[in-house]
Amino acid sequence: MDFLKEFWEFLKVRKKYWLLPILLFLVLFGGLIVLTQGSAIAPFIYTIF
Amino acid sequence: MKTILGISAFYHDSAATILIDGKIIAAAQEERFTRIKHDSDYPFNAIEFVLNFSKIKLSEVDQIIFFEKPFLKFERLLETYVAFAPRGFRSFCMAMPIWLKDKLFQKKMLINELKKHDNNFNDDKKIYFSDHHLSHAASAFFPSPFEEAIVLTADGVGEWATTTVAIGKGNNLEIKKEIHFPHSLGLLYSAFTYYTGFKVNSGEYKLMGLAPYGTPIYEDKIKDSLIDIKEDGSFHLDQSYFNYATGFTMTNDKFDNLFGQKVRDAKHEKLTQFHMDIAASIQKVTEDTMITIAKSLKEEFNIPNLCLAGGVALNCVANGKILKEKIFDNIWIQPAAGDAGGSLGAALALWYIEQNNPRTVDHNDSMQGSYLGPEYSQKEIEEQLDKAGAKYEIFKDQELLEKTASDLSNEEAIGWFQGRMEFGPRALGGRSILGDPRSEKMQKNLNLKVKYRESFRPFAPSILKEDLSEWFDLNVDSPYMLMVSSINKDKTIEMTEDQKNLFGIDKLNIKRSKIPAVTHVDYSARIQTVHKETNERYFRLIEKFKEKTNCPILVNTSFNVRGEPIVNTPIDAFNCFMGTDLDKLVIGNCYLDKKDQNPLLKKDYTKEFELD
Numbered sequence: 001m002d003f004l005k006e007f008w009e010f011l012k013v014r015k016k017y018w019l020l021p022i023l024l025f026l027v028l029f030g031g032l033i034v035l036t037q038g039s040a041i042a043p044f045i046y047t048i049f
Numbered sequence: 050m051k052t053i054l055g056i057s058a059f060y061h062d063s064a065a066t067i068l069i070d071g072k073i074i075a076a077a078q079e080e081r082f083t084r085i086k087h088d089s090d091y092p093f094n095a096i097e098f099v100l101n102f103s104k105i106k107l108s109e110v111d112q113i114i115f116f117e118k119p120f121l122k123f124e125r126l127l128e129t130y131v132a133f134a135p136r137g138f139r140s141f142c143m144a145m146p147i148w149l150k151d152k153l154f155q156k157k158m159l160i161n162e163l164k165k166h167d168n169n170f171n172d173d174k175k176i177y178f179s180d181h182h183l184s185h186a187a188s189a190f191f192p193s194p195f196e197e198a199i200v201l202t203a204d205g206v207g208e209w210a211t212t213t214v215a216i217g218k219g220n221n222l223e224i225k226k227e228i229h230f231p232h233s234l235g236l237l238y239s240a241f242t243y244y245t246g247f248k249v250n251s252g253e254y255k256l257m258g259l260a261p262y263g264t265p266i267y268e269d270k271i272k273d274s275l276i277d278i279k280e281d282g283s284f285h286l287d288q289s290y291f292n293y294a295t296g297f298t299m300t301n302d303k304f305d306n307l308f309g310q311k312v313r314d315a316k317h318e319k320l321t322q323f324h325m326d327i328a329a330s331i332q333k334v335t336e337d338t339m340i341t342i343a344k345s346l347k348e349e350f351n352i353p354n355l356c357l358a359g360g361v362a363l364n365c366v367a368n369g370k371i372l373k374e375k376i377f378d379n380i381w382i383q384p385a386a387g388d389a390g391g392s393l394g395a396a397l398a399l400w401y402i403e404q405n406n407p408r409t410v411d412h413n414d415s416m417q418g419s420y421l422g423p424e425y426s427q428k429e430i431e432e433q434l435d436k437a438g439a440k441y442e443i444f445k446d447q448e449l450l451e452k453t454a455s456d457l458s459n460e461e462a463i464g465w466f467q468g469r470m471e472f473g474p475r476a477l478g479g480r481s482i483l484g485d486p487r488s489e490k491m492q493k494n495l496n497l498k499v500k501y502r503e504s505f506r507p508f509a510p511s512i513l514k515e516d517l518s519e520w521f522d523l524n525v526d527s528p529y530m531l532m533v534s535s536i537n538k539d540k541t542i543e544m545t546e547d548q549k550n551l552f553g554i555d556k557l558n559i560k561r562s563k564i565p566a567v568t569h570v571d572y573s574a575r576i577q578t579v580h581k582e583t584n585e586r587y588f589r590l591i592e593k594f595k596e597k598t599n600c601p602i603l604v605n606t607s608f609n610v611r612g613e614p615i616v617n618t619p620i621d622a623f624n625c626f627m628g629t630d631l632d633k634l635v636i637g638n639c640y641l642d643k644k645d646q647n648p649l650l651k652k653d654y655t656k657e658f659e660l661d
Binding site: 002003006007010014016019022023026027 | 120121124127128131145149153154156157
């Protein structure tokens with residue numbers, strides 16, 4: 001819950017509400033990816049981390 | 050007493066720093082404890098060290114600050130994927146699970162990890178988050194010897210920013226402008242690091258070391274196609290040549306076609322003149338860009354002091370060029386300019402900017418020579434060496450220095466482990482391998498038999514501050530080995546026409562100066578000035594060496610082999626000593642001769658660490 005509150009505060013400050021549907025989509029459907037994958041660390045992704 | 054703990058982690062070079070009433074008490078990188086180079090995990094050991102060193106418990110710490118903002122980074126990721134869609138779908142599928150599982154919840158993760166240090170810690174309101182580049186800028190300005198300065202930070206990428214300009218005055222620091230991802234000088238340099246077959250995030254030094262062997266014949270190509278540098282130094286990268294924003298490589302086929310060769314496969318392909326010319330070209334472009342930015346900032350703000358931090362500030366050749374241009378009267382560079390220094394900067398930003406505490410400028414700087422890591426008493430050293438089965442003699446200070454200086458003058462390679470460990474990537478005479486710079490065989494010997502690293506890489510000189518101008522074309526202190534300058538003409542030996550025509554690395558074997566072991570092919574050297582105030586024992590050793598040889602300089606390279614983090618404990622030092630061709634090891638007042646050691650304790654050290 002704290003996380004959601006903080007993330008909402010963050011979106012308000014940044015005024016980037018359009019990120020919210022993307023995040024919701026990710027949380028709902030991405031859960032599946034999370035469950036099917038271990039802590040995959042890409043061998044070579046410089047910027048995403 | 051107010052205490053702040055600064056943490057950097059989860060990207061690369063995790064570290065921890067502790068401030069007490071604004072004074073830097075201790076700082077260390079996690080890699081030194083875990084023995085994993087550039088370790089990016091939660092810095093449990095580094096935090097334990099800084100707490101123990103300060104003799105406080107975590108629950109007694111007043112504030113804890115993380116060096117960057119994970120939400121902001123996530124925002125950048127999402128926006129980047131949207132902007133580049135449908136490109137980057139594979140990268141998106143790979144990155145999102147990691148973020149949704151761990152990285153978005155870094156605060157919770159931090160709290161859980163922090164509790165492991167102290168069960169009584171339960172106040173999550175103590176945790177703050179700084180901004181990546183503000184942390185860099187704070188690490189560059191607040192410890193600097195300046196009351197007022199322009200602060201320039203440049204690295205790969207933080208949250209959004211890749212380059213920032215800030216103005217520091219007294220106890221305040223304000224970011225004035227930023228360049229955002231994907232336009233990044235650090236990532237441009239890393240793209241070429243990748244293209245020439247070196248490892249991104251650690252091979253940038255090698256590319257810089259390779260540059261003097263080449264000619265910058267691709268400079269125009271880079272400027273015409275890859276980077277558009279404006280008059281004020283701001284720049285724009287043409288993303289059609291790069292793949293780092295959404296892919297798994299730094300560059301793409303279009304980049305290869307531009308230069309006419311594929312990415313070098315380090316395992317199967319040797320370095321050629323092409324790679325040396327590429328290195329020289331990107332180095333020149335980086336220098337030009339930094340100089341253009343510096344000139345424009347001087348004109349705009351008219352402040353005579355410049356502070357630098359961020360990974361690009363570790364490009365000491367570019368730093369030397371900025372200095373030589375005489376744009377600023379004074380330049381100060383944070384020794385832990387990479388992300389490890391973010392732990393320090395975040396803590397300082399909280400203390401000065403957020404809490405508005407007064408700042409007293411230390412005219413030497415307040416980094417204490419960057420000797421901020423662990424130290425071991427003579428008793429602890431002896432206990433550890435006994436446990437390892439080492440054979441050693443104990444000498445009083447004077448005799449120890451006399452013996453070591455004498456060994457050095459006999460061209461022996463010495464492991465030198467004294468006092469507190471350095472914070473930042475450079476060894477500065479606390480955890481160093483030392484040699485005689487006059488020796489013609491030292492450079493090759495240290496590279497191939499001691500460090501197991503590529504033969505083209507140069508070594509750095511440590512010189513007594515008083516003797517600097519006699520040997521080098523440099524008139525400012527460089528205590529953190531972050532300035533490159535030329536050797537004075539009267540100390541150099543001109544190459545013959547035949548020698549000048551030698552190919553690339555063969556040039557390195559020619560004696561080009563009175564100190565060939567630290568003279569690069571372009572007669573430059575990455576200089577460390579040694580000061581009595583910050584490292585008296587090392588200063589005395591060089592003085593002793595000078596008495597014997599009339600040379601106030603030693604070869605100084607980090608105490609490790611290729612791919613290994615710099616040694617931290619006496620045991621690490623003994624293991625490295627036994628795994629390499631080092632002749633002597635001097636730890637505290639203990640003196641170890643390789644000949645006296647049990648041969649069964651020798652190790653095949655070449656396979657201990659993954660080559661970087």
